[in-house]
Amino acid sequence: xxxxxxxxxxxxxxxxxxxxxxxxxxxxxxxxxxxxxxxxxxxxxxxxxxxxxxxxxxxxxxxxxxxxxxxxxxxxxxxxxxxxxxxxxxxxxxxxxxxxxxxxxxxxxxx
Amino acid sequence: xxxxxxxxxxxxxxxxxxxxxxxxxxxxxxxxxxxxxxxxxxxxxxxxxxxxxxxxxxxxxxxxxxxxxxxxxxxxxxxxxxxxxxxxxxxxxxxxxxxxxxxxxxxxxxxxxxxxxxxxx
Numbered sequence: 001x002x003x004x005x006x007x008x009x010x011x012x013x014x015x016x017x018x019x020x021x022x023x024x025x026x027x028x029x030x031x032x033x034x035x036x037x038x039x040x041x042x043x044x045x046x047x048x049x050x051x052x053x054x055x056x057x058x059x060x061x062x063x064x065x066x067x068x069x070x071x072x073x074x075x076x077x078x079x080x081x082x083x084x085x086x087x088x089x090x091x092x093x094x095x096x097x098x099x100x101x102x103x104x105x106x107x108x109x110x111x
Numbered sequence: 112x113x114x115x116x117x118x119x120x121x122x123x124x125x126x127x128x129x130x131x132x133x134x135x136x137x138x139x140x141x142x143x144x145x146x147x148x149x150x151x152x153x154x155x156x157x158x159x160x161x162x163x164x165x166x167x168x169x170x171x172x173x174x175x176x177x178x179x180x181x182x183x184x185x186x187x188x189x190x191x192x193x194x195x196x197x198x199x200x201x202x203x204x205x206x207x208x209x210x211x212x213x214x215x216x217x218x219x220x221x222x223x224x225x226x227x228x229x230x231x232x
Contacts, residue, residue, distance in 0.1 A: 002157065006119055036156075036218040045222040046158065051214035083202040091156055091219065099173050 003028060003094050004103035011109040012080045020106045022073045022090030028101065030071035033093040037066055037075045040087045040105075048087070050075060078110070085110045115208050115223035117118040123202075124231050129195040131217040133208030133223055140189045141166045144214035147184060151204040152225075159204075163211055164191060193218045 005023040012018040020033060029035055035053050048057050050066035051052035053073065065076045073092075077084055090103040119131035133147070140147065148163040162172035165180040172180050181194040195202060205225040211221045 003116045034216040036216070045225050046219075047222070048218055048220050051218035051220070057220065079202065081187070090157075093217070098171075099175075100160040100163075102160065103166070107122075 001102045003088050003097065003101050004092060006057050006090060006103035007090075008104070008107065009107045011111055012077075013111045014082065016023065016080050017076065017078045018080060018108065019077075020090075020108070022069050022075070022076045022087050022092075022103050024073075024094075025098035026071060026095045028065065028071075028092050028094040029068065029073055031095050033095070035041055035066065035073040036091040037064075038089045038091065042086070046089060080110055082095060082110050113210065113221045115210065115221055117206060117223045117226040118210050119226060119228070121227055121229060123198055123228060124232050125199055125230055126197055128231070129193070129198050129202060129205055129228055131193045131208075131226065133191050133193075135189045135191070137209075140184060140191065141186050144212070144216075146171075146213055147180060147182070147210045148209045148219065150207045150209055150219070151191045151202075152194070153204040161193065161195075168206040197209070197218075199229050202228070202230060203230045 037050040039049045040046045053068040054066045065080045087105045089105050095102045114136045115134040116134045123129045146163040149161040164170045179196045182193045207220040207225045210221040
């Protein structure tokens with residue numbers, strides 16, 4: 001059981017908007033540690049999608065955006081495309097456990 | 112463009128030591144504020160952080176693995192390595208090496224493709 005909680009799955013039709021939540025606590029997200037998001041396409045390594053809560057690396061479409069508030073963070077994907085079907089992970093630091101932690105992952109299905 | 116590539120045995124016997132190497136290309140392992148990291152992923156499961164090593168010496172390990180893990184750096188070969196001792200079937204996973212950029216926000220900005228390690232007799 002991860003200290004960062006994500007919904008196991010979300011889904012949406014092409015063109016729609018979906019959000020994926022990442023709920024932490026006062027010892028990680030709430031302690032002002034940055035949240036990063038990774039996209040893992042089937043059979044491949046994770047790829048950095050959002051860093052520092054709301055920044056996109058070069059080459060990541062602006063359909064992807066991140067936000068953070070209190071002890072939670074969210075990843076939003078607009079204009080959903082079939083190629084967005086993947087697992088998404090949030091990532092931050094937990095000061096109580098002294099460990100870098102990942103959320104359990106969310107599988108996005110494009111209907 | 113920085114690239115990372117894992118290498119090492121795909122099969123390790125129980126109680127033995129798992130050893131993997133990550134070769135970094137496209138940049139020096141000694142430059143910048145980078146931590147060289149290992150992450151693993153059992154089949155069908157999520158990601159687990161194993162640990163990291165700063166080129167200039169400091170290491171951090173996941174407390175749940177700390178007694179069995181060693182991460183080292185070979186600057187002459189632009190490589191870093193993972194050793195995990197006393198392995199069991201629970202250590203079977205895809206192992207990834209990655210660069211953690213703490214000159215930024217400590218994101219994992221480059222990853223290797225991953226290598227499957229199976230623990231079995």
